[in-house]
Amino acid sequence: MTKKSAICGALCAGLLTLALAAPLCSSAQTDSPPTSPDISKRVEDLEKELAELKAQLAAQKPAEPAAAPATPAASAVVASTAPPPTSAPTGLAGLLGPTTISGFVDTYYGYNSNQPSGRVNQYHNFDINSGQFGLNMLELVADKTPDATASRVGYHIALGFGQAINQINATEPGPGFPGVTTTTNFDQYLKEGYLEYLAPVGKGLQINVGKFVTPAGAEVIESKDNWNYTRGILFAWAIPYFHYGVSGKYTFNSKFALTGYLVNGWNNSVDNNSGKTTGFSAAWTPNSKFTLIQNYLVGPEQLDFNGNLRHLYDTVLIYNPTAKLSLMANYDYGHDHLQNSLSSVHWSGIAGYIKYAMNDKWTVAGRGEYFNDHDGFETGATQNLSEFTFTLQRMLAAKIISRLEFRRDMSSADVFPYRSGPPNHSPVDSQNTVTLGLIYAFSSADAK
Numbered sequence: 001m002t003k004k005s006a007i008c009g010a011l012c013a014g015l016l017t018l019a020l021a022a023p024l025c026s027s028a029q030t031d032s033p034p035t036s037p038d039i040s041k042r043v044e045d046l047e048k049e050l051a052e053l054k055a056q057l058a059a060q061k062p063a064e065p066a067a068a069p070a071t072p073a074a075s076a077v078v079a080s081t082a083p084p085p086t087s088a089p090t091g092l093a094g095l096l097g098p099t100t101i102s103g104f105v106d107t108y109y110g111y112n113s114n115q116p117s118g119r120v121n122q123y124h125n126f127d128i129n130s131g132q133f134g135l136n137m138l139e140l141v142a143d144k145t146p147d148a149t150a151s152r153v154g155y156h157i158a159l160g161f162g163q164a165i166n167q168i169n170a171t172e173p174g175p176g177f178p179g180v181t182t183t184t185n186f187d188q189y190l191k192e193g194y195l196e197y198l199a200p201v202g203k204g205l206q207i208n209v210g211k212f213v214t215p216a217g218a219e220v221i222e223s224k225d226n227w228n229y230t231r232g233i234l235f236a237w238a239i240p241y242f243h244y245g246v247s248g249k250y251t252f253n254s255k256f257a258l259t260g261y262l263v264n265g266w267n268n269s270v271d272n273n274s275g276k277t278t279g280f281s282a283a284w285t286p287n288s289k290f291t292l293i294q295n296y297l298v299g300p301e302q303l304d305f306n307g308n309l310r311h312l313y314d315t316v317l318i319y320n321p322t323a324k325l326s327l328m329a330n331y332d333y334g335h336d337h338l339q340n341s342l343s344s345v346h347w348s349g350i351a352g353y354i355k356y357a358m359n360d361k362w363t364v365a366g367r368g369e370y371f372n373d374h375d376g377f378e379t380g381a382t383q384n385l386s387e388f389t390f391t392l393q394r395m396l397a398a399k400i401i402s403r404l405e406f407r408r409d410m411s412s413a414d415v416f417p418y419r420s421g422p423p424n425h426s427p428v429d430s431q432n433t434v435t436l437g438l439i440y441a442f443s444s445a446d447a448k
Contacts, residue, residue: 098150100143102443106136106162106223113432116417123379123409125236126164127229127435136223136437137164139191146198146206154196156208159189164221168241171267187211187269191221192242206249211269214240215259215281216295216314218330218351227328227355227365228391229403229437234349234369237378237385238332239314240266240297243277257283265301266310275300279312291318301336308337328353336377345377363393384412401439408432 112121112130119130126136138161146154160168169188187193194210216239219226245263252258259281264271277299284292295314300306317329330353335346349371357363367389376382389407396402409416410430419425 098144100145100443100445101141102143102441102445103138103140104222104224104439104441105138106164106437106439107133108136108229108435108437109133110436111434114416114418114428117420118417120417121433122416122431123233123236123385124433125167125231126223127231127433127437128163128167130433135162137162137221139222144196146196148198148200148204152198152200154198156192156194156196156212157190158192160191161189165189165191168221168267172269201250203251206251208247208249209245211242211244212247213242215261215293216240216297216312216332218316218328218353223403223437224401224439224441227326227353228367228389229405229435230389230407230433232351232367232369232389233371233385233387234330234332234351237371237373238334238347238349239312242267244269245276255285259283261297263299265299272303273300273306275306277301277310289320292316293318302339305339308339310334310336324357326353326355328355345375347371347373347375347378361395365391365393367391379415381411381413381415383415386410396438399441401437401441403435403437403439405435405437406432407435 108127108129110121110127110129110132112119116122116130119132120128121130127134139158141156141158143156144151144154146152165188168191172187190211192210192212194208194212197207197209199205199207213221217235219228219231219235221241223229243261243263243266245261247259247261247263249257249259261277261279261281263277265273265275265277277297279295279297279299281293281295293316295312295316297312297314298309300308301310302308312334313332315331319327321327330351331349333346333348335344337344349369351367351369353365353367355363355365367387369385369387371385373379373381373383373385379385387407387409389405391403391405394402394404408430409432412429414427414429416428416431418428421427
């Protein structure tokens with residue numbers, strides 16, 4: 001029995017004794033009871049004993065602990081360290097997971113002041129239509145970027161439809177392609193398709209295997225990522241479009257990265273000879289305003305002949321003096337030897353670009369170029385080509401880019417078709433074009 005139980009028992013016994021004292025008092029009045037002073041003393045003793053028992057019982061009852069006040073500092077720590085509530089991705093983001101789907105639709109209307117009967121803009125790439133509407137390109141891209149913590153494997157697939165992709169893959173082997181009898185233009189609509197692996201070498205070595213666009217040049221295939229709507233002469237005639245093979249990129253720090261290449265050659269998924277083209281791309285960004293990129297490619301590019309090597313030197317400079325003003329320059333030099341001949345051919349060109357963003361809706365851009373096709377190896381005519389372009393851009397909506405562009409092409413030779421052509425109209429040495437382009441771009445990353 002506990003001490004608390006014993007005290008409770010004694011308290012109950014005292015109460016019972018006190019309760020029985022009253023009958024004894026009443027019966028004592030008839031049967032020779034004890035004297036009145038004795039009874040009063042006994043009752044007083046019992047009341048004292050009962051009071052003492054109550055005091056002991058009260059002392060044994062544990063006190064209820066008071067609620068401790070919250071410590072502001074502790075509460076703040078808990079609030080700051082507790083992870084925010086997370087919810088599972090929903091909609092398209094939840095369906096795709098780490099894969100991003102993006103793309104664009106690029107359409108235009110072009111006008112040529114020469115009004116050539118063939119309705120083609122001479123020496124233009126992609127915006128080849130004159131006096132009509134055209135689909136430059138529709139592109140769909142699936143991307144999964146490799147990551148050192150989540151997954152080191154990724155991929156990039158870009159499918160294209162329209163005039164641009166037809167020109168890009170025009171040299172791909174198809175039925176009747178010289179020297180190739182086993183392929184049927186299998187990647188006609190593939191702009192890029194390669195696997196990516198982030199190898200655990202130092203800070204991470206990015207390895208890509210498959211078909212990818214060339215590192216050379218200041219402009220790219222996608223209109224939305226260029227400053228002007230049309231592609232320049234250097235993009236069209238001085239450099240390749242793409243390569244098929246393997247590349248390895250290592251980023252040493254935020255200022256310098258180096259990429260090496262081993263590919264089949266220029267613009268061919270299926271090689272036209274047994275040799276391979278190699279090269280490198282070095283990117284140097286000493287600060288946020290300046291970037292220098294140097295590319296070099298070398299390898300045999302002639303059909304079934306490895307004896308002669310083609311060299312390409314490509315330099316790109318980018319300078320952003322302010323948040324609104326951007327400047328860029330591009331220089332290219334290439335040379336090759338003709339098959340089974342001691343003679344050589346070479347070409348060179350330079351281009352300058354300027355872009356100024358007036359506000360978040362309006363942007364103006366300009367481009368000027370000079371290209372020397374010394375032997376007519378690239379354009380088919382020995383000539384000096386030049387052009388200047390003025391572009392006015394207006395954002396019509398969050399994802400719609402509109403560009404109105406004037407361009408003038410000039411040559412040292414009469415190479416631009418004029419109206420119906422010979423015998424009534426001879427070619428001329430220049431052409432003027434006006435182009436209105438509309439580009440809509442989208443990405444599933446915007447929904448995440």
